[in-house]
Amino acid sequence: LAMCSLFLMDDDMNIMLDDSRKSPLYISGADPELAYMVEDKKAFVSSITPEEAMAAALEFNDLEGFLVSEKSAYTIATLLKNAASYTLDETIVCIISGRPDKNWISACAERMTVDE
Numbered sequence: 001l002a003m004c005s006l007f008l009m010d011d012d013m014n015i016m017l018d019d020s021r022k023s024p025l026y027i028s029g030a031d032p033e034l035a036y037m038v039e040d041k042k043a044f045v046s047s048i049t050p051e052e053a054m055a056a057a058l059e060f061n062d063l064e065g066f067l068v069s070e071k072s073a074y075t076i077a078t079l080l081k082n083a084a085s086y087t088l089d090e091t092i093v094c095i096i097s098g099r100p101d102k103n104w105i106s107a108c109a110e111r112m113t114v115d116e
Contacts, residue, residue: 006035006045052077057108069097070104
Protein backbone atom coordinates (compact mmCIF):
# COMPACT_ATOMS: atom_id res chain seq x y z
CA LEU A 1 0.00 0.00 0.00
CA ALA A 2 1.52 3.30 -1.08
CA MET A 3 0.64 6.87 -0.17
CA CYS A 4 1.52 10.06 -2.04
CA SER A 5 1.58 13.59 -0.75
CA LEU A 6 2.96 17.06 -1.49
CA PHE A 7 5.48 18.90 0.68
CA LEU A 8 7.41 22.16 0.70
CA MET A 9 11.03 21.17 -0.01
CA ASP A 10 14.33 22.95 -0.35
CA ASP A 11 16.74 22.43 -3.27
CA ASP A 12 18.20 19.35 -1.57
CA MET A 13 14.72 17.78 -1.27
CA ASN A 14 14.55 18.25 2.51
CA ILE A 15 11.07 18.91 3.92
CA MET A 16 10.76 22.51 5.11
CA LEU A 17 8.63 23.93 7.91
CA ASP A 18 5.97 26.45 6.98
CA ASP A 19 7.14 29.84 8.25
CA SER A 20 3.62 31.24 8.43
CA ARG A 21 2.63 28.98 11.33
CA LYS A 22 4.09 29.23 14.80
CA SER A 23 3.50 25.62 15.88
CA PRO A 24 6.67 23.49 15.75
CA LEU A 25 4.48 20.49 14.89
CA TYR A 26 3.13 22.05 11.70
CA ILE A 27 4.80 20.61 8.59
CA SER A 28 3.83 21.98 5.20
CA GLY A 29 2.34 18.92 3.62
CA ALA A 30 -0.87 18.13 1.81
CA ASP A 31 -2.98 15.11 2.60
CA PRO A 32 -3.13 12.32 -0.01
CA GLU A 33 -6.59 13.34 -1.26
CA LEU A 34 -5.44 16.90 -2.01
CA ALA A 35 -2.23 15.59 -3.61
CA TYR A 36 -4.34 13.40 -5.91
CA MET A 37 -6.65 16.30 -6.81
CA VAL A 38 -3.63 18.49 -7.69
CA GLU A 39 -2.10 15.74 -9.81
CA ASP A 40 -5.48 15.19 -11.53
CA LYS A 41 -5.73 18.99 -12.16
CA LYS A 42 -8.93 19.30 -10.11
CA ALA A 43 -7.18 21.61 -7.63
CA PHE A 44 -4.00 23.66 -7.45
CA VAL A 45 -1.65 24.79 -4.73
CA SER A 46 -0.08 28.21 -4.44
CA SER A 47 2.40 29.94 -2.18
CA ILE A 48 1.13 33.00 -0.31
CA THR A 49 3.14 35.07 2.15
CA PRO A 50 1.65 36.36 5.42
CA GLU A 51 1.95 39.89 4.01
CA GLU A 52 -0.08 38.96 0.90
CA ALA A 53 -2.75 37.37 3.11
CA MET A 54 -2.94 40.47 5.32
CA ALA A 55 -3.25 42.76 2.26
CA ALA A 56 -6.03 40.55 0.85
CA ALA A 57 -7.91 40.58 4.17
CA LEU A 58 -7.74 44.36 4.37
CA GLU A 59 -8.82 44.77 0.74
CA PHE A 60 -11.76 42.41 1.33
CA ASN A 61 -12.65 44.35 4.49
CA ASP A 62 -12.70 47.60 2.50
CA LEU A 63 -14.90 46.08 -0.24
CA GLU A 64 -17.29 43.94 1.80
CA GLY A 65 -17.25 45.54 5.25
CA PHE A 66 -16.17 42.61 7.41
CA LEU A 67 -12.90 41.04 8.42
CA VAL A 68 -12.35 37.45 7.27
CA SER A 69 -10.49 34.78 9.23
CA GLU A 70 -6.76 34.34 8.64
CA LYS A 71 -7.28 31.10 6.71
CA SER A 72 -9.83 32.82 4.45
CA ALA A 73 -7.37 35.66 3.87
CA TYR A 74 -4.90 33.17 2.41
CA THR A 75 -7.65 31.87 0.11
CA ILE A 76 -8.56 35.37 -1.07
CA ALA A 77 -4.87 36.20 -1.63
CA THR A 78 -4.51 33.07 -3.75
CA LEU A 79 -7.50 34.08 -5.88
CA LEU A 80 -6.13 37.60 -6.35
CA LYS A 81 -2.63 36.34 -7.17
CA ASN A 82 -3.94 33.95 -9.83
CA ALA A 83 -6.82 36.08 -11.16
CA ALA A 84 -5.22 36.57 -14.58
CA SER A 85 -5.26 32.80 -15.20
CA TYR A 86 -9.05 32.51 -14.78
CA THR A 87 -11.47 32.79 -17.69
CA LEU A 88 -14.96 34.29 -17.59
CA ASP A 89 -16.59 30.89 -18.21
CA GLU A 90 -14.94 29.28 -15.16
CA THR A 91 -16.79 28.84 -11.88
CA ILE A 92 -14.73 29.50 -8.76
CA VAL A 93 -16.02 28.37 -5.38
CA CYS A 94 -14.46 30.14 -2.42
CA ILE A 95 -15.58 29.45 1.14
CA ILE A 96 -14.96 32.41 3.41
CA SER A 97 -15.27 32.60 7.17
CA GLY A 98 -15.87 35.88 8.96
CA ARG A 99 -14.77 34.56 12.34
CA PRO A 100 -11.23 35.84 12.90
CA ASP A 101 -9.42 35.09 16.16
CA LYS A 102 -8.26 37.86 18.53
CA ASN A 103 -4.62 37.81 17.36
CA TRP A 104 -5.64 38.17 13.71
CA ILE A 105 -8.03 41.03 14.55
CA SER A 106 -5.25 42.83 16.43
CA ALA A 107 -2.76 42.36 13.60
CA CYS A 108 -5.26 43.65 11.02
CA ALA A 109 -6.28 46.58 13.21
CA GLU A 110 -2.66 47.75 13.35
CA ARG A 111 -2.62 47.94 9.53
CA MET A 112 -6.06 49.48 8.97
CA THR A 113 -6.49 53.12 8.10
CA VAL A 114 -9.49 55.05 9.33
CA ASP A 115 -11.13 57.60 7.04
CA GLU A 116 -11.49 60.94 8.74
